[in-house]
Every structure is written in structure tokens, then in C-alpha cells.
Amino acid sequence: MTALLEVEDLRVAYGKIEAVKGISFTVEEGQIVTLIGTNGAGKTTTLRTLSGLIKPKGGQIKFQGKSLKKVPAHSIVSLGLAHSPEGRHIFPRMSIEDNLLLGAFLRSDKEGIQKDVQRAYDLFPILGERRKQAAGTLSGGEQQMLAMGRALMSQPKLLMLDEPSMGLSPLMMQKIMATVAELKASGTTILLVEQNAQAALSLADQGHVMEIGKIVLTGPGRELLVNEDVRKAYLGED
Numbered sequence: 001m002t003a004l005l006e007v008e009d010l011r012v013a014y015g016k017i018e019a020v021k022g023i024s025f026t027v028e029e030g031q032i033v034t035l036i037g038t039n040g041a042g043k044t045t046t047l048r049t050l051s052g053l054i055k056p057k058g059g060q061i062k063f064q065g066k067s068l069k070k071v072p073a074h075s076i077v078s079l080g081l082a083h084s085p086e087g088r089h090i091f092p093r094m095s096i097e098d099n100l101l102l103g104a105f106l107r108s109d110k111e112g113i114q115k116d117v118q119r120a121y122d123l124f125p126i127l128g129e130r131r132k133q134a135a136g137t138l139s140g141g142e143q144q145m146l147a148m149g150r151a152l153m154s155q156p157k158l159l160m161l162d163e164p165s166m167g168l169s170p171l172m173m174q175k176i177m178a179t180v181a182e183l184k185a186s187g188t189t190i191l192l193v194e195q196n197a198q199a200a201l202s203l204a205d206q207g208h209v210m211e212i213g214k215i216v217l218t219g220p221g222r223e224l225l226v227n228e229d230v231r232k233a234y235l236g237e238d
């Protein structure tokens with residue numbers, strides 16, 4: 001069976017700085033795969049490259065067996081890759097509902113769109129309660145929910161989440177992680193970038209530890225969670 005996403009020897013540079021130095025990994029349909037690692041490891045750069053926002057210097061990206069090399073960024077969403085970016089990038093003056101609807105800009109099935117708006121409100125009731133309010137009035141965690149909800153509106157085959165737990169209270173973080181698990185249970189495949197290694201590895205079928213542009217360790221989430229090196233480096237243990 002072909003993997004949903006295949007990344008092979010991916011290299012990405014900003015001018016002379018090589019941020020991603022030849023990484024390879026796959027995401028099988030129905031899995032949660034996580035990239036963990038400290039600041040500057042190249043995780044965000046990897047997601048931005050998969051979304052077509054940065055052109056790679058080398059390597060291969062295949063989605064459903066098809067190379068993304070010649071696919072322009074604006075067409076990548078229509079293939080089924082959605083990205084909930086770090087820093088959220090919601091539109092603060094627009095209403096919560098309009099922000100969600102933006103995620104469906106490629107769709108014309110009105111009924112389906114309404115259904116998915118409702119699904120976002122079921123996942124995140126606060127968004128439904130405040131649907132007519134400006135998105136900028138939401139708290140950081142709520143904006144993160146909106147960014148996830150918006151990414152889901154394109155009915156992605158692969159949902160890429162960049163640091164969904166960043167800046168959130170422990171309670172909010174639990175809520176977001178529970179939603180990630182729920183999305184997986186409903187069949188969404190997820191590529192999760194996180195600095196919170198504990199939370200990410202607990203959910204992930206497969207995890208990859210990145211350090212300065214390279215994958216240095218790979219394994220099932222639960223195995224990495226008990227790996228001594230991972231515990232020392234990322235889970236704050238001596």
C-alpha cells in the first residue's frame with residue numbers, strides 16, 4: 001500500500017542556511033505522525049514546504065503517490081493537504097463563522113459546508129456560541145481551535161498542525177489534544193508538529209525526533225515516550 005505522504009531526503013534552505021538537511025519519513029492513512037524537537041530544529045520549515053509555501057532545495061514529496069514538485073501552493077489544498085499554521089493566522093476583524101467559511105473556499109457544496117461548520121461547533125462549542133463575534137476577541141487557545149476548525153473545512157486527507165499546544169493553559173492543551181485524538185478516530189490523518197513531546201508522543205502512531213535539520217530518532221510514539229534519550233532531552237528528566 002502506498003503511504004498517503006512520502007517525504008524522501010527533503011532539503012530546504014533559507015539562502016545559505018540549511019534548515020532541513022535531508023529528512024525522510026512517511027505518513028500512512030489514518031495515522032497520527034509527529035515531528036518533535038526543540039526550537040529551530042526545522043519542524044515548521046518542513047510543514048511549510050509540504051504546503052508549498054517554501055520550495056525545497058532537494059528531495060521528493062509525494063502525496064497519494066504523486067510528486068508535489070510541480071504543484072503550485074494554491075493547488076495543494078485542493079489535493080487534500082490542509083495546514084493549521086503556527087501563530088494561528090486567523091483574520092481578527094472577521095467573524096468566527098466567516099473565518100471558518102474561508103477554509104471552505106474551494107468548495108461549492110453549500111449543504112456539506114454547513115454540516116462541517118456545525119461539526120466545528122460540535123468539536124469546539126465556544127466557536128458556535130460566539131460565531132458572530134470578531135475572531136480577534138477569542139483567547140489564544142480559542143484562536144487555535146478556530147485555526148484547526150478552518151483547516152478541517154477543506155475536508156483534508158491530511159491535516160498538518162503546527163504547535164497546536166503553543167501558549168495554551170494545561171486545560172486548554174488537554175482539550176486540543178483530545179480533539180486531535182477525536183479527529184483521528186473519525187478517520188483524519190494528522191501530521192503533528194509539537195514542542196510538547198509528552199503530549200504529542202502519547203497520541204502518535206509514529207514519532208520522529210528532529211535536531212538541527214535532521215531526524216535523529218524514529219519510532220512508535222509510545223516507545224519514544226519511554227526512550228531514555230528522549231526523556232532526558234525533551235521530557236526534562238535527568
Ligand code: ATP
Pocket residue numbers: 014017018019037038039040041042043044045046086195
Ligand atoms: P520552532 O518551534 O521555533 O518554530 P522549528 O523546529 O519549527 O522551530 P524552523 O522554524 O523550521 O524550526 O527553523 C529552522 C531553522 O531555519 C532555524 O535555524 C531558523 O532560524 C531558520 N529559519 C526559519 N525561518 C527562516 C527564514 N524565513 N529565514 C531564514 N532562516 C529561517
